Amino acid sequence: MDAVQPTLVTRLNAEWEWLCADSGNSDRVRSWMLDAGVLDEDQPPAELGELCTLLRKRSERDGPEFSDAWMGVLLHRVSAGDGRDAELAARVLVQAMLPLACRVLRDCVRSGESSEDVAQVVIASLWEVVRTYPIARRSRKVASGLRMELWHRVSRELKRELAPSEHLDEAWVAALPGGVEPADAVAPVLLARAAEEAGLRAAVGAVEELAGVxxxxxxxxxxxxxxxxxxxxxxxxxxxxxxxxxxxDVAAASAWGVSPVALRRRRSRAVSRLRQVAPQWVEAA
Incomplete structure (x- = not known):
């Protein structure tokens, strides 16, 4: 990616400083967290940036359940669509996820392309994920769900928006399967990240496995x-x-610590559940 930060990211950070300077914004976010029992009365600082730093540090200390709690509070505000509150809640989430978006951006920029073009796609995808996340139906594993939704959406949008480049930078060359067009390889690279996030890292293996069927x-x-x-x-x-x-199956069952018969039954039940929900996945894609 370009050494200079994309203009859109710079603008978001500048806008964030302006939002943090308004004490009313912090008061509203603090009240949401207090009302939901996410933070105690003596914990939340007065300034919005400091409040978000506290939430991030608590997430690092207490794990994903705490992240799910405060992100869920904000997503419920977003889904309520209550004017200024919904916009503020969405903006806080966008800022919280901006470091992840920048990492995705760095992974997706190819040699000869401007990071500005890719940034437009990634940041637009980030806003869309925050505004449309179905928190009423998916109230568990919120932080993980947001990350994977971002990867999925960026993958789809980049494949549609960006044409293949003739030359790739070293990072892409190292990551992409040989002989694959860059535009087609965006999805496997991001899918590998999503699979790792979901806990499928050992089963997925190399990026080149993630093509086709x-x-x-x-x-x-x-x-x-x-x-x-x-x-x-x-x-x-x-x-x-x-x-x-x-x-x-004999070797796989031994690795899982079950009998081959039990392994086949378990797999059959899982495949049956997948068949039932596959039409929903096709529609969502």
Whole structure:
């Protein structure tokens, strides 16, 4: 990516400083967190930036459950669509996720392309994810769900918006399968990140595995994990079985600590659940 920060990111950071200077914004966000019991009365600082720093540090200390709690509070405000409150809640979430968006941006910029063009796609996707996240239906694993929704949306939008480049930078060359057009390779790279986030890292393996039918299957499994259709164990079992060079059931069952019969039954139940929800995944894609 360009050494200089994209203009859109710079503007977001400048706008954030302006929002933090308005004590009324901090008062509103503090009241939401206090009313929801996310923070105690003696904890929230008066300034919005400091409040968000506190939420981030508590998330690092207390883990994903705390992240889910405060992000969920903001998403409920966004979904309520209550004018200024909804806009402020969305803006706080966008700023909280901006470091992730910048990492996605760095991974997606190719040699010969301007980071400004990619930034437009990534930041627009970030706003869309925040504004449309179905918090009423998906109130668990909110932080993870937001991250994966961002990866999915960026992957789709970049594939539509950006034409292939003739030359790639070293980072892309190292990451992409040989002989694949860059535009087609955006989805596998981001899918690999989403799969790792979902807990499928060991089953997925190299990026080149995520093309064609294999990639579609992994995308379906990631989607199913986001919506808690499958457990991580069931998804990993399917992902590891339906691939080239997969271990025989006897060896796989031994690794899982179950009998081959139990393994096949478990896999059959998981596949049956996937068949039932696959039409929803197709519609969402």
């Amino acid at each position: 294999r990639g579609e299957m992994v995308a379906l499994l990631v989607w199913a994990l986001e919506r808690e259709v499958l457990t991580a164990e069931a998804a990993s079992g399917i992902c590891d079985h339906y691939r080239e060079g997969a271990p025989q």
